[in-house]
Amino acid sequence: MRARIYPLALGKMIKHALDDLNKEVAGLLVGKYLKRGDILEVWDAITGEQKSTPGFVYLEEETIATAAEWVLRNRPGLYIVGWYHSHPGFEVFLSAIDIETQKLYQRLFPKAVALVIDPVKYAKTRRLQDLNFKIFRINLKGEVMVVPVSIGIQRRKLLESTLRGIETMELKYIVGGVGPDLSVSIEAEFGYWSDKLASSLSKFLRKIKDRTGSHTQP
Numbered sequence: 001m002r003a004r005i006y007p008l009a010l011g012k013m014i015k016h017a018l019d020d021l022n023k024e025v026a027g028l029l030v031g032k033y034l035k036r037g038d039i040l041e042v043w044d045a046i047t048g049e050q051k052s053t054p055g056f057v058y059l060e061e062e063t064i065a066t067a068a069e070w071v072l073r074n075r076p077g078l079y080i081v082g083w084y085h086s087h088p089g090f091e092v093f094l095s096a097i098d099i100e101t102q103k104l105y106q107r108l109f110p111k112a113v114a115l116v117i118d119p120v121k122y123a124k125t126r127r128l129q130d131l132n133f134k135i136f137r138i139n140l141k142g143e144v145m146v147v148p149v150s151i152g153i154q155r156r157k158l159l160e161s162t163l164r165g166i167e168t169m170e171l172k173y174i175v176g177g178v179g180p181d182l183s184v185s186i187e188a189e190f191g192y193w194s195d196k197l198a199s200s201l202s203k204f205l206r207k208i209k210d211r212t213g214s215h216t217q218p
């Protein structure tokens with residue numbers, strides 16, 4: 001698989017990552033999968049309520065479900081194709097927890113990818129070559145693979161993705177339900193979150209599938 005990302009989507013993620021260099025930020029990728037050519041296109045980015053520390057971030061499961069519904073209603077033909085998060089100052093890779101999170105996303109959205117940005121060097125220099133981001137996926141053997149990525153320049157899609165994305169020039173912020181405040185360890189939080197996410201999202205996806213047929217098809 002290859003990924004193609006349109007400039008406004010990437011711009012929104014970079015801006016979000018630059019907003020706070022002291023902690024990780026996260027959001028969701030909106031786009032579509034093109035069977036022909038095996039290409040995943042990222043058209044837009046949205047975000048919402050999240051828990052964050054300098055080394056860990058996750059989106060509330062309610063937020064993801066609400067976001068998936070928002071995309072379905074407001075971005076016809078597009079759906080959630082993965083997630084992004086920042087690694088301020090510690091390079092781009094998938095941590096052990098990121099790998100587990102990504103496996104969940106791939107279970108829920110089969111073509112899902114994970115985009116990781118380290119914004120620190122770019123924040124200092126504002127030079128394009130210092131922009132550090134990569135897209136990852138987990139293969140069938142459970143290994144982390146880097147997905148080759150290019151910037152979308154196809155004229156019609158560039159215009160269309162910009163027009164859609166500009167409706168929410170500020171990154172769309174989804175407010176889900178208020179989750180319980182867990183001040184326990186990250187591992188425990190993550191285990192709790194992944195169970196809740198898997199169950200609430202699978203319920204949600206069943207509902208969506210009943211309404212639209214499989215939303216994982218382009």
Ligand SMILES: [Zn+2]
Pocket residue numbers: 085086087093094095098
């Ligand atoms: Zn991470």
